[in-house]
Amino acid sequence: MSELLQFLLSGITVGAVYALVALGFTIIFNASGVINFAQGEFVMLGGMSTVFLLDAGVPMLPAAVAAIAIACAVGIALNKLAIQPARGASVVTLIIITIGASIFLRGAAQIVFDKQIHRFESFSGDEPFVIGGATILPQSLWVMAGAVAVFAGLYLFFTRSLLGKAVLATANNPLAARLVGVNTNFVMTLSFAMSAAIGAFAGVLVTPITLTSYDIGIALALKGFAAAVLGGMGNPFGALVGGLLVGLIEAMTAGYISSAYKDAAAFIVILAVLFVMPHGIFGRATVERV
Amino acid sequence: MRTLSPKYATLIALIALIALAPLFFPSTFYYRIGALIFINGLAVIGLVVLIGYAGQISLGHAGFAGIGAYACALGPIHLGLAPVLSLVLGAVLSGAIAWLVGRPILRLRGHYLAVATLGFGILIYIVLNNEAQLTGGPDGMPVEGLGLRGLLESAGFAVKASKLWYWLAALVMLAGALLALNLHDSPTGRALRSLHDSEVAAHTVGIDVARYKLTAFVISAVYASVAGSQIALMNEFVSPDIAGFLHSIELLTMTVLGGAAMVFGAVIGATILTALPQVLTALQDFEHIVLGLIMMLVMIFMPEGLVPSLARLVRRRPR
Amino acid sequence: MSLLSVTGLGIGFGGLTAVGKVDFSVEPGEIVSLIGPNGAGKTTLFNMISGLYLPDRGRVTLDGEDVTAMAPHRLAARGLSRTFQNLQVFLRMTVLENVMAGRHLAERGPILADLLALPGSRRRSRATEAAARKLLARVGLERGAERDASELPYGALKRLEIARALASGPRLLLLDEPAAGCNAVETGEVDQLIARIAGEGIAILLVEHDMKLVMKISNHIIVLDHGEKIAEGAPGEVARNPKVIEAYLGSQGGKEAAGALD
Secondary structure, eight states: OHHHHHHHHHHHHHHHHHHHHHHHHHHHHHHHSOOOTTHHHHHHHHHHHHHHHHHTTOOHHHHHHHHHHHHHHHHHHHIIIIIGGGTTOOHHHHHHHHHHHHHHHHHHHHHHSOSSOBOOOOTTOSOOEEETTEEEOHHHHHHHHHHHHHHHHHHHHHHHOHHHHHHHHHHHOHHHHHHTTOOHHHHHHHHHHHHHHHHHHHHHHHHHHHOBOTTOHHHHHHHHHHHHHHHOTTOHHHHHHHHHHHHHHHHHIIIIIOGGGHHHHHHHHHHHHHHHOTTOSSOOOOOOOO | OOOOOHHHHHHHHHHHHHHHGGGGOSSTHHHHHHHHHHHHHHHHHHHIIIIIITOOOOSOTHHHHHHHHHHHHHIIIIIOOOHHHHHHHHHHHHHHHHHHHHHHHTTSOHHHHHHHHHHHHHHHHHHHHHOHHHHOGGGOEEOOOOOHHHHHHHTTOOOOHHHHHHHHHHHHHHHHHHHHHHHHTSHHHHHHHHHHHOHHHHHHTTOOHHHHHHHHHHHHHHHHHHHHHHHHHHHTEEOGGGGSHHHHHHHHHHHHHHOTTSHHHHHHHHHHHHHHHHHHGGGGGGHHHHHHHHHHHHHHHOTTOHHHHHHHHHHHSOO | OOSEEEEEEEEEETTEEEEEEEEEEEOTTOEEEEEOSTTSSHHHHHHHHTTSSOOSEEEEEETTEEOTTOOHHHHHHTTEEEOOSSOOOOTTSBHHHHHHHHTHHHHOOOHHHHHTTOHHHHHHHHHHHHHHHHHHHHTTOOTTTTSBGGGSOHHHHHHHHHHHHHHTOOSEEEEESTTTTOOHHHHHHHHHHHHHHHHTTOEEEEEOSOHHHHHHHOSEEEEEETTEEEEEESHHHHHHOHHHHHHHTTSHHHHHHHHHHO
């Protein structure tokens, strides 16, 4: 029983990170229809920038804020320089542009930072709490709380603020949104900035547990993308559920079957779900109009 | 006067490329790169059928290259098959797996198809990585060579392995190009291209859309498998990276960079992306930055790929 | 036995009924028109008959065979073909290839033969090309057959779709607004083309807003409103039907329909 609880806790911790990455995919997808494979690089940028700012003597909080700001700037630049100029290109073309961006950012990181593996101190020490026979690191609680805060904040943003509603309107129908006066270009830029910030935030939270290096982005992007699709592309709630599911499946497989096959289990479940629900768990089936 | 048909124009251009390139090789090392280009070119021509003709996407085709490569590694050891027969076995196996997996996967569209193919490729990679007692795990395993060189030597012809592979890979790629070009203007090719443009319309004129998507998937899987086998046989070594996500992306980028809609464009894409890293290693730490930049710039400014975009530029010029 | 018979056919989207329960039939060689105000459910009905939408209720039979919800490509093999209101042309193919693709059922063969360009495959392609050129001539597009379809003007694309639909050798042709967006001259051409096709014994089910055209060429008219059939009959009867006039009241169609008969 305590074993199961242990796997659940670690699954939720990892799942929370996947959920945040998946959320980043979803926000950009809704605003622009683009799958941003550079999403994982934002997580890397968040962690790595914090590491190097800490080394430079900046205290934790300002370092984290600055790291998130750096990722934001990179996200905005990515949108302005690479995505908007290619508007209207095919899905494959856009996928290659964002993969190119991901390779570029990884290359830049290995020069600006280095190729070592880094971590920094946990926010509240490394003394684990014991719950029902299972242990959990204080940093895991930070990760979970961070994810809850992001999802709750985003929910309020989309339902309560005019700007949030403008973003939703753009996702639903960009042309109609433009006609009623929404600045869809600004919405796109905002979405890239938000996704980058969320990714970097996840990077800051999780680095003390999983460590970071210049090349962690691609694996996270694959998991996050898979989680977003599992939940139903374009649905923030689906991103949450998809992320947690992938995290839990991995933890359970690693715990009960084989850690070597934890990634395989996640993808087998995703394939199985897509075979039954071709639009993901919460995705909308669309009727093609002819 | 009738102009040369695209099929023969492409074949002549490819033959010229193959025959003339060695004149500029400063050393035999370049034959090896040439062979790699043609092997990648073959896999990419398969993807032209899938992406360029039928309009479907795959982020997992390296998985089939992995199946082909490990068939050549394992066939001689466990089944006592000759290397060439192992290659054929790998191709048949890849085709069969593509047929089985493709049926459910190809019902998906766009990003969902991308994730499903991605997942499939990663699964193959994980299996190859983890079944160490069979595959040698992440360290890879040796592969028995083709034995062609020994055969030639005993007949009195001494050829360097790299030269032999250059001509062999070129021949296989030409054959692959010929088949893909034949397909383009055949009834099957028209069916594939029409479902690319409008699935509903293709459906209503009697085209069994699911069946033709599956056909393209199987064909491209066989191409990728043969390419994978060749890499294993040429290197006489194989590791799971051949099935990895990055290899899938590499193949996809080659296809689209040169121009997915045409065989010639894709071969140019394969040439550039195979040769580029050799050039970029001189840049050392800047290798990734430059590679990423090139991918982005080409796709932003030439979304249809290099060759079609350049061709249009030439055509538009006043005569 | 009717060529096409539709009984109690209906569908809803997200709780809203798009088509209620519609019955009608088409006899061999007949031109039947479906008319009604925008949103009456005409295209939805087409999409159900041609297998693109899964109906919630009702039956479609072709020559007595139940073909409800049959996949479109199997319907094509049974002689049902269609065009689209919002064009669905194969824009990356040439004009000729568009029509050749339409002859898929006659030209398809073993894939291996196509890969190897065996004589059989080439023969099928040649036969298809000849047939496609004839069809292009029939719709007046024989010139510039090698051009990309994307280069054609709108009216020509409409005719290209008809040629492609004819290439599959239909006994029943569904035309969704073939004259929409065409000028008077082009409408006249479409009018003649439809009459010629019908003259060859191909039954036509037509959705069209141009009332003059509808009144002139239809043998039989079915009027839809809010997803229900409100009237049917010969053009003269329908135009005088008070229900029809009510449905069209104030709209241009009603006046045109009445005017077309004078």
